[in-house]
Amino acid sequence: MPNRPAILRWLAACLTGLAAWLMMAAPAAAHEVRPAYLEVIETAPGTYDVTWKQPVLDGRRLKIDPVFPEACAREGEYVASPGGTLVQRWTTHCDLSQGEIRIDGLERTLTDAFVRIDRLEGDDIGAVLRPAAPVLDLTVPTGAPVATYFRIGVEHIIFGWDHLLFVLGMVLLVRPRQLLLTLTAFTVAHSITLAAATLGGITLPGPPVEITIAMSIALLGAEAMHRIKGWNTLSQRIPWAIAFGFGLIHGFGFAGALAEIGLPKGAEAMALLLFNVGVEAGQILFVSVLLALAFVVHRLAQKAMLPARAVLAYFIGFMGSYWAIERIAGAFFGI
Numbered sequence: 001m002p003n004r005p006a007i008l009r010w011l012a013a014c015l016t017g018l019a020a021w022l023m024m025a026a027p028a029a030a031h032e033v034r035p036a037y038l039e040v041i042e043t044a045p046g047t048y049d050v051t052w053k054q055p056v057l058d059g060r061r062l063k064i065d066p067v068f069p070e071a072c073a074r075e076g077e078y079v080a081s082p083g084g085t086l087v088q089r090w091t092t093h094c095d096l097s098q099g100e101i102r103i104d105g106l107e108r109t110l111t112d113a114f115v116r117i118d119r120l121e122g123d124d125i126g127a128v129l130r131p132a133a134p135v136l137d138l139t140v141p142t143g144a145p146v147a148t149y150f151r152i153g154v155e156h157i158i159f160g161w162d163h164l165l166f167v168l169g170m171v172l173l174v175r176p177r178q179l180l181l182t183l184t185a186f187t188v189a190h191s192i193t194l195a196a197a198t199l200g201g202i203t204l205p206g207p208p209v210e211i212t213i214a215m216s217i218a219l220l221g222a223e224a225m226h227r228i229k230g231w232n233t234l235s236q237r238i239p240w241a242i243a244f245g246f247g248l249i250h251g252f253g254f255a256g257a258l259a260e261i262g263l264p265k266g267a268e269a270m271a272l273l274l275f276n277v278g279v280e281a282g283q284i285l286f287v288s289v290l291l292a293l294a295f296v297v298h299r300l301a302q303k304a305m306l307p308a309r310a311v312l313a314y315f316i317g318f319m320g321s322y323w324a325i326e327r328i329a330g331a332f333f334g335i
Helices: 004-024 026-032 148-158 161-173 175-197 204-227 237-258 267-298 302-333
Strands: 036-044 046-058 066-067 074-080 085-093 100-106 113-118 125-128 134-138
Touching: 036 100, 046 066, 085 113, 125 134, 148 237, 161 175, 161 204, 161 237, 161 267, 161 302, 175 237, 175 267, 204 237, 204 302, 237 267, 237 302, 267 302
Parallel strands: 036 113
Antiparallel strands: 036 046, 046 085, 066 100, 074 085, 100 134, 113 125
């Protein structure tokens, strides 16, 4: 049976490696799994306005490009880089009822590419191209890829390390009988702001939102440590209120992910609902794994539970502080 020192050494080693990875490699990895988006809107017979959005990190773009049928030449190309996204716009004149559109280089990435084609006569096309299938056959009609938004929601929470650490902090801070209420408050809050931002046009600037999310993680790490020390703080007395307040901010963070790809025309509400359900499914999966691991550790080495909680609390506080400093430096000093 594992003893307490062995478990703590293993936990400390894992968290040290994870912290190093999060500070160096994770931003790029998380960035790459964000989807690209290709929008093609027919404005006159045979004339299309094209918008291509793809992830960018530290000025480096993924080496992926949409390839249209050979007769489709680009005209009036415009390029911009708002935030972490490269946006290209141009006009093309050709017949997009035949042939195919391919995302060149997609097979060498981890990301997907949403494609939306709106035609004047209907027969709109909506599809998701993946690394294993980066080609869209324009002769095959498809519907809007609404169901894919569930998968996007799951991936956003599972690969969103800041959101995961916030949930972990709540699990450490809250007593078991309060956990369901606290997680529900967090869910309701971020659902409100996600819907308001996506459907109602209520938005906040990205940098302040990301900085506040990082600070909320650092605060939860400190509060979890206070609970271990036996201090009675406001976060422990009304954790649901703290979760609700910060959940409102996290909702704007979720909305930022959707803003990069948009919602399918005519199915905005359903796509938003599926995205939110996907986020909740990922969150429930993560909490279930945490509780299962806690049960195993409690059975194998009960005396290691308290020190393990302390190590995790310090880890959460450290990463939240690191992200806050990193995001402040990027927002105000361009570092």
